[in-house]
Amino acid sequence: MEIINTLGRRKTAVARIYLKEGSGVITINGREFKNYFPTPILQFKATEPFEVTNNQGKYDIKANLDGGGIRGQAEALALAISRALCKINEEFRPSLKAKGLMMRDPRMVERKKYGQKKARKRFQFSKR
Numbered sequence: 650m651e652i653i654n655t656l657g658r659r660k661t662a663v664a665r666i667y668l669k670e671g672s673g674v675i676t677i678n679g680r681e682f683k684n685y686f687p688t689p690i691l692q693f694k695a696t697e698p699f700e701v702t703n704n705q706g707k708y709d710i711k712a713n714l715d716g717g718g719i720r721g722q723a724e725a726l727a728l729a730i731s732r733a734l735c736k737i738n739e740e741f742r743p744s745l746k747a748k749g750l751m752m753r754d755p756r757m758v759e760r761k762k763y764g765q766k767k768a769r770k771r772f773q774f775s776k777r
Contacts, residue, residue, distance in 0.1 A: 655668070656732070657726060657727065657730070657753075658728065659753070660717045660721040660754075662722040662725040663716055664712055666712045666729045666733060667711045668733040670709070674709045674710075691723045695730075697727055697748070697750060701745055701748050702745065704734065712729070728751075735751070
């Protein structure tokens with residue numbers, strides 16, 4: 650099996666991964682996986698595609714994560730892993746799609762408008 654290269658995005662986070670057969674070692678930006686995502690929730694979110702397809706510990710991942718926050722990066726990584734697993738075996742696609750792991754979440758932060766305090770919040774109105 651050759652190295653599979655895929656991309657995942659969420660908000661402003663971008664995950665570029667290189668997946669190959671191995672012993673389940675995940676390296677993110679040169680750091681260990683559990684060191685990069687310290688909470689169990691983020692660790693589960695990032696590796697959920699492996700658990701859905703019963704492939705824990707079968708593939709090594711080298712990932713480059715950039716932009717966004719830690720939660721967006723974890724979800725971007727999950728999308729990239731899902732896409733890579735679908736390249737390996739197309740039969741994984743229905744189960745990953747049922748869990749919502751094949752969809753790129755399009756929700757982004759709304760921009761701030763001029764003459765307002767935030768995107769939708771306005772300055773206090775004063776009649777006099």
